[in-house]
Amino acid sequence: MARTRLWALTLVAGLALAGIGPAGAEEYRIVLDKMQFGPVPAEVHPGDTIVWENHDLFQHTATARDKSFDIDLAPGAEASMVVGKAGAVDFYCRFHPGMTGTLNIAS
Amino acid sequence: MKKLPLLAAFAALLLSLPAAAQDPALNDAQIAHIAYTAGQIDIAAAQQAIEKSKTKAVVEFAQEMARDHKAVNDQALALVKKLNVTPEDNATSQALSKQASAKLEELGALDGKAFDTAYIANEVAFHKTVDSALSDTLIPGAQNAELKALLETGLKLFTEHEKHAEHVAAEIK
Numbered sequence: 001m002a003r004t005r006l007w008a009l010t011l012v013a014g015l016a017l018a019g020i021g022p023a024g025a026e027e028y029r030i031v032l033d034k035m036q037f038g039p040v041p042a043e044v045h046p047g048d049t050i051v052w053e054n055h056d057l058f059q060h061t062a063t064a065r066d067k068s069f070d071i072d073l074a075p076g077a078e079a080s081m082v083v084g085k086a087g088a089v090d091f092y093c094r095f096h097p098g099m100t101g102t103l104n105i106a107s
Numbered sequence: 108m109k110k111l112p113l114l115a116a117f118a119a120l121l122l123s124l125p126a127a128a129q130d131p132a133l134n135d136a137q138i139a140h141i142a143y144t145a146g147q148i149d150i151a152a153a154q155q156a157i158e159k160s161k162t163k164a165v166v167e168f169a170q171e172m173a174r175d176h177k178a179v180n181d182q183a184l185a186l187v188k189k190l191n192v193t194p195e196d197n198a199t200s201q202a203l204s205k206q207a208s209a210k211l212e213e214l215g216a217l218d219g220k221a222f223d224t225a226y227i228a229n230e231v232a233f234h235k236t237v238d239s240a241l242s243d244t245l246i247p248g249a250q251n252a253e254l255k256a257l258l259e260t261g262l263k264l265f266t267e268h269e270k271h272a273e274h275v276a277a278e279i280k
Contacts, residue, residue, distance in 0.1 A: 058175050059174060059175075096268075097274060098266065
């Protein structure tokens with residue numbers, strides 16, 4: 001029993017290492033600094049991961065206009081999220097509404 | 108209506124800043140003092156709003172002001188220490204503080220919606236005038252590159268706060 005489970009785990013780990021993960025999901029990082037969002041990847045896909053990194057002095061949020069995500073980021077903090085369904089999602093900082101960007105989620 | 112004369116006086120005070128910069132009156136120690144004072148004024152106003160207001164959007168806005176201005180002022184203190192500069196009190200800082208005390212007292216007499224409206228209106232006006240002072244006088248006048256950079260961050264922050272204050276003003280109308 002224990003041996004079977006171990007074997008299954010090894011298999012999963014091996015697949016993950018080989019990059020045969022769930023549909024080859026990618027990880028992207030978006031940095032917030034000096035009161036703005038840094039470069040956003042041109043295109044992401046459902047299931048990809050986005051890590052928001054706040055390098056700024058100030059607390060920010062990454063908040064989707066369509067409410068699909070709303071992430072609080074203390075100064076120096078980072079937080080990750082999994083990309084949802086396809087579409088162009090505009091996002092902004094709830095505290096500093098001039099900070100904006102768009103996430104293009106291709107299907 | 109009662110707040111108009113004070114606002115006008117405050118605007119006039121800051122409009123007179125560019126003239127002050129033309130004769131090289133303001134040195135970095137004074138510029139740092141003015142920027143720091145403006146931040147402290149907004150923190151004091153925020154603390155009053157956090158105590159007095161019962162409106163979520165207003166309290167959250169005030170918490171943001173207190174948090175952001177403390178962050179930038181902490182950075183300013185660290186910078187002047189590093190540069191071995193002692194912020195120097197000056198006529199502009201004194202006038203700012205005097206106006207701010209009068210405003211705190213004026214707002215202290217108000218409650219409920221009257222307070223919320225007056226606080227947010229003053230936040231819009233205050234950030235607008237500080238934006239102008241930063242871009243027309245303080246940033247061009249700053250000699251030290253790091254101080255200039257911090258003031259530029261301050262300008263972005265003040266501009267965003269002004270926009271946010273305008274949103275809140277529309278929301279609580």
